Amino acid sequence: MGVYVIRRLIWLPFLVVIVTFITFAMLRLGPGDPVQIWLGQHQNDEVRERIRAKLGLDDPLFIQYARYMEGVITRLDFGESFKFRGKSVREVIGTRILVSMQLNLAAVIITLGVGIPVGLLAALRQGTGWDNLIVSIALAFQSLPVFITAPVMLLVFALHLDVLPTSGWGGFFSPKIIMPAIVMGVPGIAIVVRLVRASVLDVLGQEYVRTARAKGLPELTVRYRHILRNALIPVTTSFGFILAGLAGGTFIVEIYFGIPGVGRLSLEALNARDYPVLMGFAIIATTFFVLANLIVDLMYPWLDPRIRLGAGHVA
Amino acid sequence: MLPDRSGLSTRDSHAEQLDWAESELSGDQLLELDTQPIRGHSYWSLALRRLYRKKLAMVCISIIAFMYVGSLLSPLITPYDFRAVDLQNTRQGPSLAHPFGTDRQGRDMLTRVIFGVRTTVIITITSLLGGTLVLGVVMGLMSGYMGRWVDAVIMRTGEVTSSFPEILLLLIFVSAFRPRLLTAVQAFEDATGLDWIIRLGVLDFMIISVGLAIFGWFGMARLVRGQVLQARESQYIEAALVTGASTAHILRVHMLRNILSPLIVSVSAGLAGVAGAELVLSWIGVGVFPPTPSLGRMLFENGSPQVLLNHPHLILFPIGAVTLLFFCFNILGDAVNDAFNPRTR
């Protein structure tokens, strides 16, 4: 176990370097040139060559990468954006990430807040029509594309009822967050419902529940102290997963509701071949992903001792 | 994060871990069943019987089958040419002549929706045959069976490939390769007289499948590897080894059989993902190109409050088809899972 963790930790920086280097290389070797985008309709090869040389874009790849990583490691300097000329990458990315994280958090709260009680209900009604109905409705909501939920919400709540603001960002406690969070959170409810339902059923079959019931504890106590609490362990572990999953899907919601988040920025950066901003995202995302992976790996044996770490190396 | 079309969880570590954990259980399941007198057959027939009992799932299977068959026959059953524009009748609401109305170019929406479903159907098939599944299974088998350095190399490579910002690289990958491949395929079409490879978007989905496979095979590989590790230690493999069966034979006959059940579950649950991928691809700008109808593009162009307010038929009919398809795939995936893993029920 100890050896395994150490091995993983040593591997981690290599992983980040390999991934960022390949991303760096693909960006630069792939089609598209930020200077050409600056030039727009005035393509001029001389000007382009001159500016590329000034920016150091013509240097060998390894030198460019080394220069970039040196800035990142020694000064936490991610460079200057190519799209927002004159702005540093930290300035461009910083607040966006916070916005996206808050929105995702709000969405997760909706997913879990609705999903857990409904899942519990489904489990307790197991085998009845209610059970099937609940799961089917959750699945139906999951099947609705955002292309219809977002416009419908906008029309109903913003235009006709005029109870919610149409768009913008006002922080976590502003009413502006309500609609986007609902649109983002609802499709995930089905996942949580089925997760909770399954784990509650699992717990219901456990000895301690039978014991508790046999002891004559009130049904409510049994349900909330014994069943729900134990059933929620896997849900807690899924929290991170749901959050990470949402992070990938915020683009359209950001666009429909005018939220200055990461999704739109990364698209714009890609369109403009804004290498520094894209690399900033790549480094943050990779590090986050790798760390999350490690933590999860370490958590699993603790949750389920049957999984042995390093079990891959069967002689 | 780009969702995996086949639903074979890709980069998400939880998913991988869970696949692994799950596979262990279904491994138990299989081993248990193996000890029963009738052996494997009963497992499959039991699962099928459990599936039959789910009414909603059966309805959904019928709907899916109907949509698949219907869409493949679309040239025969649609009332209009899907390309025929009619500038005098643009954006007309539903009428007798056009039950779903007409689109912005005056084309019949019913025809377009049916052909859109056909595109989705072709894509689900292409994508399933595409890389992720194949590459994942092969790599997983090798990794699990050979162990040692092969395992280490495959696993480390997998960690690298699954740590990338996929969309980014996918886009670059596609924009770099598509023009070259397009020229090659055009030459191929000219030489063979086929004319549907580009028009149906098969080329695009092939490219995307390969691209996704490069970044997305790891989830499947880990699932398979876990399964293989399980099986390796079981007695029948030992027995096979003792009797002198070749490695390939062991992989093919014994291990593949063991991973089939989790595979089927993954695939069925992931079908909706495959169908939905078409929308993502349109978004990346590499999906199916007009004039071939695509549900993805229809949703895309018309998913706005303005359309809903002014020309609702442009969005409601395609959305209806998509939602119905997704819903059926979801229900089916759920039911297949229950049927093959009865313990969770």
Added chain:
Amino acid sequence: MVLASFRLLILPAMLSLLVLVLACGGGSPPETETSPAATEPTPTLPARAAAAPTATQSAGDAGTSAATPAQAPTRESVPGQPSTSGAVPTVAPLAAPAAGENCAPSADLTFDNRPPQGGTLVRLYADPPSIDPHLVSDATSSVITNEVFGGLVTLSLDYQPVLDLAESCSVSDDGLTYTFVLRENASFQDGSPVTAQDVKWSIERAADPDTLSTTAETYLGDIVGVKDKLCTEEAQGAGECTIADEVRGVQVIDDRTIEFTLDAPKAYFLAKLSYPTAYVLDQDQVTEDGSWLDRPNGTGPFRLAQYDIGELLILEKNEHYHLGPPHIDSVHMILSGGTAMIMYENDEIHLTGVGTDDLPRLLDPNDPLNPQLHRSAQDFSVFYIGLNVNDPPFDDPKVRQAMNYAIDLSGIAENVLDNRVSQATGVIPPGFPSYNENLRGYTFNPDLARELLESSTYADALASGDFPRITLTISGSFGATVPTYLEVMLEQWRALGIEIDIQQTEWATFLQDVNDKKYQMFSHGWIADYPDPENFLDLLFHGESQNNHTSYSNPEVNRLLEEARTERDRDRRFEIYNQVEQMVLDDAPWVWTWYRGEGYALIKPEVSDYFLLQMSIPKYRYIYFNK
């Protein structure tokens, strides 16, 4: 066990992600998507292309496009049926300045009949790629820099060069030397005066290779010494130029007088000088304050009070403005996007562009929003489908002409695009200097198209099914869709027996490949930089021009274009350009498509004097709230 059940959830989870991600696809917001005219990413302007997915575009451009006969401060409002004709202001041709007299009139003072003061205009906009005027090369940025900064010359509401910081200007007899005298009250926003030295320093900064300006050559290259200032060691080694520290052609005479020397008489010099590349910056601030762009000290009517990327940009009025302070206190530009139409109806913004889907409803005179609808003339731009004249089958002019005759542009404009665009009858858009309404262009004539094809060198190939393959490449970033009108055109070409495959490439790749002339057939456009026909015809059709992407080269056209460059007689110049335009039309290296712009905009009734113009010109200072 519990864990096991988890996996079931994962797979569906992927789906839900999917659905979300699809969503992302949405890249483009509603309005933008649905109205090809206003929304297809504008190929020529990267900023706008990038902004396309942010929904701001249609709204964002309500400002940059056109509409009103310029001098009339009242806008033309459009009850019921809009009329395309008459909405276009007639632009007096750009006069080559006669020696001795003032070479341009002064810019208008902000109307001093004292309309109600104060108020904040709120609108959607897109992030400007740059605030630094010397780096600006796109319309989105220039809207901001035009309000915050200024230069010696600007454009009036009818697109004439007029004096901004300068109070007078004279030209030498040979047309090579321009002398400007600065206004006495010309000052930066912090109150310090603008001197001739500031002007010289600014030009030299723009032309400094370390500034990384992409536009210095284009706009300042006519000034003697700019090429040497831009010179790099490599270029010097190649003997192309000599590195120089200063720009020789810009000389400070005294504190308020500055002289520009050109390499040849250029009729369009003043027009070029109105572009942000020639704007004046505060030397002290730029050299001493590393973050000067956060609060630049410009000379424009508004100062940049706040800019949060992706969120909000606030302009506040400059009380020191030399033409008189603006009427409104501030402009709030929301950069985070949103669904513009709903925001407008909810009174969250004062103006928005109008998408195709809303247009029929708004055109109904009974609709409450109808009086707020304004028609705008098309931008000074032209959109086209380029045909590579070296690639079969487009190496035969008859095929190219047939392609033009085969499409029913006016029918498409009317039925598919709600007349938000108009058919491009030539290269130069209506209202632009040298516009010629007597050109022989193309009209829908399928029979003629068929005849042309049958008499072309590809007649047999067409009949036998061996017609060369054609691939049409269009640009589009995330969420961009294939324009609806293109699908109709494909169908109309198919009726002739020509099958065309569409390929969509995102903008960065498209730019690169189109510049390398890799495309056989591509959809592109050009937006005027300054009001002179040279900006269209010379740049797009001269055989040597880098903006000529079709490999088109006609020796006679080249010769005429070169002649026009130095021709000082205005009428003769325009005659040459008209002649060139007709020759190009006959040679048909393009399939001409549209003149287009915002088309329609909604403006709240309390906002007065918001002009819908055909080019980006400082105009926020005219706005006032009438209640």
